[in-house]
Amino acid sequence: MKVKQSMIGLHPYQPGKPMDEVKRELGLDEVIKLASNENPYGASPEVAKAVNEAIAQVAVYPDGYARLLRQKVAEQQNVKEEQLIFGNGSDEVILILCRAILSAGDNIVTAVPTFPQYKHNAVIEGTEVKEVPLADGVHDLEAMYAEIDERTKIVFVCNPNNPSGTYVNEQAFTAFMEKVPEDVLVVSDEAYFEYVRAEDYPSTIPLLDKYKNLMILRTFSKAYGLASLRVGYGIGHEEFIQAVEPGREPFNTNSVAQAAAIAAIDDTEFLNGCVQQNAEEMIKFEHFCKENNFPYFPSEANFILMSVNRPGGEVFDKLLHAGFIVRNGEALGFPEYVRITLGTPAQNDKIRAELLSWLK
Numbered sequence: 001m002k003v004k005q006s007m008i009g010l011h012p013y014q015p016g017k018p019m020d021e022v023k024r025e026l027g028l029d030e031v032i033k034l035a036s037n038e039n040p041y042g043a044s045p046e047v048a049k050a051v052n053e054a055i056a057q058v059a060v061y062p063d064g065y066a067r068l069l070r071q072k073v074a075e076q077q078n079v080k081e082e083q084l085i086f087g088n089g090s091d092e093v094i095l096i097l098c099r100a101i102l103s104a105g106d107n108i109v110t111a112v113p114t115f116p117q118y119k120h121n122a123v124i125e126g127t128e129v130k131e132v133p134l135a136d137g138v139h140d141l142e143a144m145y146a147e148i149d150e151r152t153k154i155v156f157v158c159n160p161n162n163p164s165g166t167y168v169n170e171q172a173f174t175a176f177m178e179k180v181p182e183d184v185l186v187v188s189d190e191a192y193f194e195y196v197r198a199e200d201y202p203s204t205i206p207l208l209d210k211y212k213n214l215m216i217l218r219t220f221s222k223a224y225g226l227a228s229l230r231v232g233y234g235i236g237h238e239e240f241i242q243a244v245e246p247g248r249e250p251f252n253t254n255s256v257a258q259a260a261a262i263a264a265i266d267d268t269e270f271l272n273g274c275v276q277q278n279a280e281e282m283i284k285f286e287h288f289c290k291e292n293n294f295p296y297f298p299s300e301a302n303f304i305l306m307s308v309n310r311p312g313g314e315v316f317d318k319l320l321h322a323g324f325i326v327r328n329g330e331a332l333g334f335p336e337y338v339r340i341t342l343g344t345p346a347q348n349d350k351i352r353a354e355l356l357s358w359l360k
């Protein structure tokens with residue numbers, strides 16, 4: 001049996017190392033995972049209740065259209081229900097978009113380094129990927145615009161960008177939208193939206209009225225703390241979303257996830273608490289980097305890409321043996337860096353102390 005040509009040479013996604021595996025391999029009692037940008041405070045307690053109730057119905061297929069969650073999100077975001085598409089994580093929305101839009105001979109434009117799923121899915125569709133280096137860690141929208149040609153179908157803007165945590169501001173984003181041809185889709189992947197503090201971060205939803213070629217991605221996996229349940233969504237122009245919907249599997253978001261997401265939206269107090277705590281912890285990390293002359297990228301998300309002026313692989317190994325799983329920057333396009341997800345205050349104190357004790 002052969003897979004299609006475009007699959008050859010691709011590798012399955014490499015997730016952050018699982019905690020149990022690290023414990024077993026290294027004989028550690030405690031392992032702290034700060035590798036996948038999950039919420040260290042978990043999810044709202046209301047989520048557990050909603051999940052328990054939904055469990056009673058596991059024998060029944062979910063509502064494939066996610067009607068109740070759809071109503072909830074439409075209300076929350078002040079958009080029409082028909083403007084939403086739900087996915088088994090926003091990862092799946094990326095897959096659906098690529099499947100629905102891309103063919104061999106087309107191209108997409110992305111930044112590099114950025115979230116790998118844009119390229120991965122485009123490559124499977126046989127599509128060329130034009131990668132434009134970040135400028136000082138930020139999407140270079142001018143250079144990305146210059147790469148657009150008559151074969152370009154999608155431009156992905158990861159905002160804030162994973163793995164750098166940096167953001168494109170409102171002025172740069174709207175100037176870009178103003179120029180991009182109407183038949184090129186611009187996807188603003190806002191997986192870390194809830195964490196953003198910058199006042200000039202673009203409000204993209206109101207831009208949908210003006211730009212019919214704009215699509216926004218959001219997820220429940222990060223600040224809402226539902227990564228294991230897999231639910232995310234896209235917001236776009238109604239006609240476009242309706243054209244893409246047939247590319248979605250019939251029951252792609254499960255009933256437990258739908259119920260959990262509804263409960264998570266309702267608990268704004270929990271969300272705000274997590275976001276506030278993250279902001280405070282980010283300030284501590286920034287101070288730590290400044291005090292010790294460690295280069296870092298200013299981050300609007302719940303992770304920080306930082307360097308201790310040693311190869312990322314060496315830092316990764318050292319931290320792993322001390323019981324911390326982080327991301328090795330060598331695999332992310334930043335060989336001198338590691339990407340650390342912000343944990344709880346106690347976890348963050350510990351990892352910073354570990355780094356200092358090792359370096360001294």
Ligand SMILES: *Cc1c(COP(=O)(O)O)cnc(C)c1O
Binds near residue numbers: 161
């Ligand atoms: C985590 C992440 C996602 C994927 O989130 P899911 O909803 O869990 O699939 C999408 N985009 C970016 C930039 C991410 O970091």
